[in-house]
Amino acid sequence: MALKITVIGTGYLGATHAAAMAELGFEVLGLDVVPEKIEMLTRGEVPMYEPGLEELLRKHVAGIEGSTGRLRFTMDWAEVAEFGDVHFVCVNTPQKHGEYACDMSYVDAAFSSLAPHLKAGALVVGKSTVPVGSAARLATLLPEGTDLAWNPEFLREGFAVQDTLHPDRIVVGVRSERAEKILRDVYAAPVGQGSPFVVTDFPTAELVKTAANSFLATKISFINAMAEVCEAADGDVAKLAEAIGHDDRIGSKFLRAGIGFGGGCLPKDIRAFMARAGELGADQALTFLREIDSINMRRRGQMVEMTREALGGGSFLGKRVAVLGATFKPDSDDVRDSPAMNVAGQIHLQGGQVTVYDPKGNANARRLFPTLGFADSVLDAVRGADVVLHLTEWREFRELDAELLGGVVASRVILDGRNALDPAVWREAGWTYRAMGRPTA
Numbered sequence: 350m351a352l353k354i355t356v357i358g359t360g361y362l363g364a365t366h367a368a369a370m371a372e373l374g375f376e377v378l379g380l381d382v383v384p385e386k387i388e389m390l391t392r393g394e395v396p397m398y399e400p401g402l403e404e405l406l407r408k409h410v411a412g413i414e415g416s417t418g419r420l421r422f423t424m425d426w427a428e429v430a431e432f433g434d435v436h437f438v439c440v441n442t443p444q445k446h447g448e449y450a451c452d453m454s455y456v457d458a459a460f461s462s463l464a465p466h467l468k469a470g471a472l473v474v475g476k477s478t479v480p481v482g483s484a485a486r487l488a489t490l491l492p493e494g495t496d497l498a499w500n501p502e503f504l505r506e507g508f509a510v511q512d513t514l515h516p517d518r519i520v521v522g523v524r525s526e527r528a529e530k531i532l533r534d535v536y537a538a539p540v541g542q543g544s545p546f547v548v549t550d551f552p553t554a555e556l557v558k559t560a561a562n563s564f565l566a567t568k569i570s571f572i573n574a575m576a577e578v579c580e581a582a583d584g585d586v587a588k589l590a591e592a593i594g595h596d597d598r599i600g601s602k603f604l605r606a607g608i609g610f611g612g613g614c615l616p617k618d619i620r621a622f623m624a625r626a627g628e629l630g631a632d633q634a635l636t637f638l639r640e641i642d643s644i645n646m647r648r649r650g651q652m653v654e655m656t657r658e659a660l661g662g663g664s665f666l667g668k669r670v671a672v673l674g675a676t677f678k679p680d681s682d683d684v685r686d687s688p689a690m691n692v693a694g695q696i697h698l699q700g701g702q703v704t705v706y707d708p709k710g711n712a713n714a715r716r717l718f719p720t721l722g723f724a725d726s727v728l729d730a731v732r733g734a735d736v737v738l739h740l741t742e743w744r745e746f747r748e749l750d751a752e753l754l755g756g757v758v759a760s761r762v763i764l765d766g767r768n769a770l771d772p773a774v775w776r777e778a779g780w781t782y783r784a785m786g787r788p789t790a
C-alpha cells in the first residue's frame with residue numbers, strides 16, 4: 350500500500366515539502382499550531398511568497414476544483430498520528446534569545462505532541478536544522494516500535510519548489526535498514542531522476558547540513574573580505590570574483606560581494622554550530638566562523654557609512670533615503686535577519702527619513718519596523734530622495750528606467766549594495782553610481 354505522509358510545521362520548508370510530496374503522488378496531511386496558517390492552506394493559499402508554490406498547492410489541496418485532493422491540513426495530533434506512516438518534522442529552529450545556541454523548544458514540543466499518539470511502525474523524519482546530537486536525544490522520546498531518521502533539507506527560498514522536487518542530493522541519517530528502505534520509497538522519483546541518495550548515521554546527517562551552510566557563509570564572507578581590500582586598494586571585487594571563479598576548484602557561485610548574507614538560515618546556523626561545537630569541546634575548530642559572522646555584519650555598517658558619505662558626511666537628520674528591497678534575497682517575502690532591513694533601520698534610527706519599497710516583502714517588513722516609511726512603488730519610494738539604496742536584487746530593480754527615476758529624485762545618487770545594477774546605464778542617465786568593493790568601477 351502507498352505510504353501516507355504527514356508534514357508537521359507548514360512554514361517555508363513544510364508547506365513546500367507537503368505540496369511536493371502530494372505532487373510525487375502521496376496522500377499528505379499537514380499540521381501546524383497556527384490556526385490562520387491552516388485555514389489559509391486549506392483554502393489553497395500560501396501564507397508566504399514562494400514562486401510556483403501556490404500553483405502546486407492548489408493542484409493538490411482537497412476541495413479545490415480540479416485538484417487531486419491528495420493534500421489536506423489539520424491541527425489535530427491524533428488525526429496526524431492515525432493517518433501517517435511517515436511524519437516529516439519541519440518546525441522552526443531559531444537562534445535562542447540572547448545566545449548563539451539553537452532554540453530547540455519547537456522541535457521538542459512537536460515531538461512531545463506527536464509521540465503519545467504514534468502507531469507502531471511509524472517513521473518520524475526530522476527535517477529541521479538542528480544541533481548535532483539532537484536526533485539521538487529525540488529518538489529516546491519516541492515510543493517503542495517506532496523509528497526516527499534525520500533528513501536535512503537544502504532548499505533555497507525563491508527556488509523551493511524546484512529544489513524540493515529535484516534536490517541536488519538527499520541525505521538520510523538512519524539507524525535501521527527499514528528506515529532507509531522507507532525513505533528510498535518516499536524519494537524514489539527524484540532518485541530515479543538522478544538525485545544522489547546519501548545514507549549515513551544521525552550525527553553525520555545533522556553535520557552535513559550545518560557544514561554546508563557554514564561553507565556557503567564562508568564563501569560569501571571571503572568575497573566580502575576581498576571587497577574590503579578592493580575598497581582600500583582601488584580594486585574591483587566583481588572583476589576579481591569573475592576571474593577567480595573561472596578556476597573550477599573555486600567556482601563562480603556564491604561570490605557576489607555586497608551587504609552580505611541574511612535570512613532564516615545562514616546567520617543562525619553558523620552561530621548554533623559554534624555554540625554546539627563549544628558544548629562538545631571542539632570550539633577551536635569553528636572559531637573561524639566568528640570571523641565569517643563579523644565580516645558579514647560589518648557589511649551592513651559599511652553600507653550605512655557609504656550612505657552617510659554619499660550625503661556629504663555628518664548626520665542623517667532631515668535626509669531622505671529611498672531603500673529598494675526589504676527581503677533578505679529576491680523572490681521571497683522573508684525579512685528574517687535581512688541585511689536590507691538592518692541598513693534601513695540603522696539609518697532611520699539615526700534620524701534619516703527612510704522609505705522602503707519591496708515587490709513582495711513590504712507587509713512583513715512593516716510588521717518588523719512599523720516606524721519606517723513604506724511605498725507601494727519604486728517611483729513613490731524614490732520621490733524626493735537624496736540618495737537611493739539598492740539593497741535586494743529583485744529583477745524589477747535591474748529593469749528600472751534610470752531616466753524616469755532621475756526625474757523624481759532630489760539627487761541622482763544610487764548606491765548598489767548588491768553589485769547587481771549596470772553602472773553604465775545609471776551613469777549615462779546622469780546618476781552617481783557607487784557599488785561595494787568597486788571604488789573605481
Ligand SMILES: NC(=O)c1ccc[n+]([C@@H]2O[C@H](COP(=O)([O-])OP(=O)(O)OC[C@H]3O[C@@H](n4cnc5c(N)ncnc54)[C@H](O)[C@@H]3O)[C@@H](O)[C@H]2O)c1
Binds near residue numbers: 442
Ligand atoms: N526556510 C528555508 O529555506 C529552510 C531550508 C532548509 C532548512 N530549513 C530549516 O527548516 C526549519 C523550518 O524553517 P522554516 O523557514 O520553514 O520556518 P517557519 O518559521 O517558516 O516554519 C515553521 C512552522 O512550524 C510551525 N510550528 C512551530 N511549532 C510547532 C509545533 N510544536 N508543532 C507544529 N508546528 C509548529 C510554525 O507555526 C511554522 O508555521 C528550520 O529548522 C530551518 O532551519 C529552512
Ligand SMILES: O=c1ccn([C@@H]2O[C@H](COP(=O)(O)OP(=O)(O)O[C@H]3O[C@H](CO)[C@@H](O)[C@H](O)[C@H]3O)[C@@H](O)[C@H]2O)c(=O)[nH]1
Binds near residue numbers: 478505507562604605
Ligand atoms: O554570492 C552570494 C550569494 C548569496 N548571498 C546572500 O546570502 C543569503 C543567503 O542566500 P541563499 O543561500 O541563496 O538563501 P537561503 O534561501 O537562505 O538558502 C540557504 O539556507 C537554506 C536554509 O538552511 C539552505 O537550505 C540553502 O541550501 C542555503 O543556500 C542572502 O541574503 C543572499 O543575498 C550573497 O550575499 N552573495
